[in-house]
Every structure is written in structure tokens, then in C-alpha cells.
Amino acid sequence: MTRAVSLAAAIFTALAGGGFGLADELRPYQIAGGAIAVSLTGTPGDAARGRAIVVNRTVGLCLLCHSGPFPEERFQGNLAPDLTGSGARWSVGELRLRMVDSHKLNADTIMPAYYAVDGLNRVAPAFRGKPLLTAEQIEDVVAFLATLRGQ
Template identity: 60%
Template sequence: MIGVVLALALLPYTVVGDAVPAPLVEAPGDPARGRAVVTSRQRGLCLLCHTGPFPEERFQGDLAPSLAGVGSRLSEGQIRLRLIDSRRLDPGSIMPSYYRTDGLERVGAAWRDKPVLSAEEIEDVVAFLATLRD
């Protein structure tokens, strides 16, 4: 039981300006795993709102900025904060808070007190999005 509680605990992070400059975990993120999260229709659901350089993926969204070139526009720390909690930058954002559990409303019982993505998955997505330079 203790292992389950620890697995759900959020790791601390520090926001500096518009970024979380330090990675959430020591191990570097894996861009291939990050791409899998971004394109997953079950896990990240990023393509419901974003488009990007994923020609094999049908039905990409148009509610949010394109992910193409995001690694040129934003630093890894800026990407990380947007994934952790985009509402810190834009309270009206429709982007989910992928690594936050407090202060959320209308959360299904199965997801209550659990982040959408783990710290490792956040770092995987950051590593992948940072590679999108064009």
C-alpha cells in the first residue's frame, strides 16, 4: 500500500518566471516515449487540440497552437511548466494540468488525487517536444 501512495505523490518543483527550469526526475526524458504519449489517443490526448508534424495521425485538433517548431519557440523549462499546469500562465487555458492534483474541479473519482502523467512521462514529453525545431 505504501508503494501505491508514493507512486501517486507529486515531486516538488520550482516555477521561475514562465518556466520550471529543473527536470522533475534525474533520468533524462526519452523522446521516443514522449512521442508515444503525445500521439496516444488514450494517454496524452494532445492531438485532440494540437496539430503537429505527425502525418500518420488523422484528425488532429485546431483548438491550440501547432506543436510544429515548439522546441524552437520554447525552452524545455517553458514546455515543462505548460505540461505541469498551463493555467499558471493563462488561467483561461483549456489545456489540462498534466501534473497537478490540487484545486481541480469536476475530476472523475478514478482520477482524483492522481496526476494525468507521471514525472517521468512529463520529462519524456518535454524531451520529445524539444526536438520539434522546424
């Protein structure tokens, strides 16, 4: 019985595609000094995985609005700042807060909160209750952005 339920949950999660089921909850975090100092997962992310998320236009979505040091990627957006040098401009904790919920820094920013499910309107059923990225994905992206130290 329990196995059937967990199997169903696994299938549901797989179908939902985000790796984040409705039953999952966002991990708690603390904002201090314009940053989230502690990793959401308790461990550092993987920069190589983070890069893959950043350039993936249906997962990270970053290049829809941002451009950056991705010479192989055509058609990068310019609605938002260039990601080049992000790791030099911001600390890891500052990058984490910018990914988790940029609205905490600027209520009017067009940067979506990548790790929030509350306060949204008319979210399509397939995405309801799910953040844009999981805690693991956020950490991977933060780890990658921290490597962007060039000019």
C-alpha cells in the same frame, strides 16, 4: 504482511492504470522566469517515449486539441496551437511549465495542467488524486517537444 500490502498496492496501481497510486505524491518543482528549469525526475526524458505519449489519444490526449508534425496521424485537433516548432519557440524549462501547469501562465487557458491534482472539480473516482501524466511521462513529452524545431 508487508509483502501482502505492497502486492495489493501494486495490483491497485496496475488496475488504476495510470501508474500513479493514490499514495504517490507529486514531486516538488520551482517556477522561475516562466519556466521550471529542473527535471521533475532529476534526469532527462526519452523523446521516443514522449512521441508515443503525444500521439496516444487516451494517454497524452494532445492530438485531441493540437495538430503537429505527425503525418501518420489522421484527425488532429485545431482547438490549440500547432505543435510544430515548439522546441524552437520554447526552452525546455518553458515547455516543462506548459506541461506541468499552463494555468500558471494563463488562468483561462483550455490547456489542462498535466501535473496537478488540486483545485479540480467533480473528478471521476478512477482519476481522483492522480495527475494526467506521471513525472516520468512529463519529462518524456518535454524531451520530445524540445526536438520539434522545424517550421
